[in-house]
Amino acid sequence: MSPARVLVLDPAISDAEIEAVRSAAGSLAGEHVTRGDTWAVMPLLDGQHQVDLDALIALPSVRRLAEVSAPYRLASRELFGEAVGIDVSFSTQGDLDAVGATFGGRSPLCVMAASRWASGGETRFRLLAPLLRDAGCGVFLAGAMTSSEGGDPTGLTADALGRYREIAHDYGVALGVEVQDPGQLATAVGLVDLVQVGSRNMQDFSLLRELGSMDRPVLLRRGAGSTVEEFLLAAEYVLVHGNGKVILCESGIRTFDALRKPRFEINAIPLIKQLSHLPLVADPSQTAPRASAVPSMAKAAIAAGADGLVVEVGTENVYDPEGVAIDIEAMQRLTAELRPIARAVGRTVGSARPEGQTAPTEPETVLHLTDRTLAQTIETITGIPPHLDVADQWKLPAPHAWLSPPLSEDGDVLGRCTGYRMGSVRLSCNISYVDLSRIDPTIGALLENTQLNLGQLFVDPRIEKLAFEFGTDETAGEIDEVFRRCFANELHDLYPYVWRRYHATIDGVVTFIVIEALPVPVWKRLLDLEPLLLSGERGDG
């Protein structure tokens, strides 16, 4: 089967421009434009049609034509080639700056707190909301909506939901509620910042269609008997009807182990992250055999690559004697324990309030000190200037299409793979590309015979660094290939690493491209000022 085609549009596309796209696409035009926070797409229908695709792609509001082979066309990672985040946000009255939380993409991990207090829990919620926020919970899931007063004792009425909303927003927490009946959607959307679809409703297609026509983030739980593909196709129902804001939630699957709850399917976490660009959170509470297992399972989910968690938080388990809610102290402890795990997989843990500016405590923050050279930073932290190794260098004769721009098209480029170390400890691996046609030949010669390094050169005040990019080894692409080639003997000391890439200019002309990578385990020890490392010896790890 030939791949499906999807038009990736300018996210700021106007209604008039959509009409222009529609008329150019003719009979291929999909019914809806689907919008995320930062993207807009229109799926094209299958089949052979007399449509001039080149003219369609040439329209100013069309960015490109994507081809997707997965059956879930809009949920597939192929669409964007990377994970994309979703904001669960709200604006308070008179304040245009939205607050709340962001899930997925490259944003920090975020936690949703869930409760089963239902109506009447507002007083408790008012006490707990600021604590939840400080424990890293950006969203509060209040429970499920009920259609009438006094019907379902665990359900929430619209009035109760309104009171929850007021409290949540007072404390900067977004509010979510589960909806089972499409008839309640309009009310829910007016009151909450996120609508949850429970695992039992994952394939309630009329509910999914309705959600697709609304502009509210959706938390979609995996059905306990659904395959990953069925799960992503359920998300596709919401997406194809226009709503691009679907956050997936792994909530466990049924196995033979009938004495227990659904199995927390850890394998599905890296699998779904590979297959889809949508954010993925995991709910250890729904599947935990007991409350004490929740933190271990939560940590495992983050280690496996989840973008966040749904955790049931509360002091009592009102409706379930074998409840698995953890108390607020356990939640605070969990957030603290998640921090190093998140770091070990190249992520950070979100907090509703930005942390104050302090000395760097994490390798990533070291890379964000862009006003000084890496050598200077190392010397500041350790008191010792690091030693520079040149692992390899090579000359790239012009033309070198992939470096120009920003480097010149016709000058030779000197590529170098270098690194800093202290004693036997590898502190960084660096790659630099120097445009030899744009520097003084004397300096070029000194660089070439390794009598000079860029760290020494970059103290020159005429040199300005710009266009910084940051990432982890998982997003390093060809950088990783160069490291594998040049540092083959000490690869095991390099991973995982964080990197930055930037351009350096002399008098405004880009002359250098520099990539610097820091091995995370070593830097974590370094920032803790572990004496072993500072004396230049290797630990036994």
Added chain:
Amino acid sequence: MIPPIAQADPSSVGVVVAGVGIGERQPIRVIAGPCSVESPEQFRETAVAVQAAGAALLRGGAFKPRTSPYSFQGLGERGLAIMREVADDLGMGVVTEAMSAQEIDAIARYAHMVQIGARNMDNRPLLEAAAASGLPVLLKRGLTATVEEVLAAAELIVDRGNHHVVICERGSRTFEPSTRNSVDIAAIPEVKLRSRLPVLIDPSHGTGRRDLVTPVALAGIAAGADGVIVEVHPHPEAALSDGDQSLEAAAFPAFMGRVRAMALAVGRSG
């Protein structure tokens, strides 16, 4: 309800295999090697690579429980001899599977730890022979065994006086078609809560897919596992068994780097 596992004193070093302790007070241990021993060259190449990257023990199969009788069945005792020779040369211990009680004697001559595979978790004569051998036992949770059932199988070995049992979570079959098995991550804290036995995670069988091995191994460590048993092959595409789930030897240093980072993150050394 089964009685709690009778274990030795809690301050113990865990289960010691060829001088390597596996347990809560030990570093995260990685047991690595090919699914099957195919040739002396293949095993040596893999062993040298995994040792260089920091693996604590070697694994390899000589008696292979294969789904199909037409699949490669292992080199048998010749495979054991190859493993032992390489292990001795490198100064490492080796773990291998016994499929029947009759194989235990041969395995005891060559290996430092005997593995009871998932298909044999309920094989009582085998469990008894493993217990009687005195060898440390790596007990894999059965294909459809509950946590209670794997603890009961461990209890049988411990009850016979062999306290050197390590439990391994290796996943079980579900309806999900895109992975070979599904790892039960909740079983790790559950076993830890209910017994003092060390727990390993097997992300290779647990996923059946090389691209999922690293994240699931890290998840196991984050959930409290004491180590990882992982399949590594110099050329997985040419492996005689389990090629799809074997890490390439060249990618193993990166895997170890991630394991060490995760070990540090949960307050253990790697």
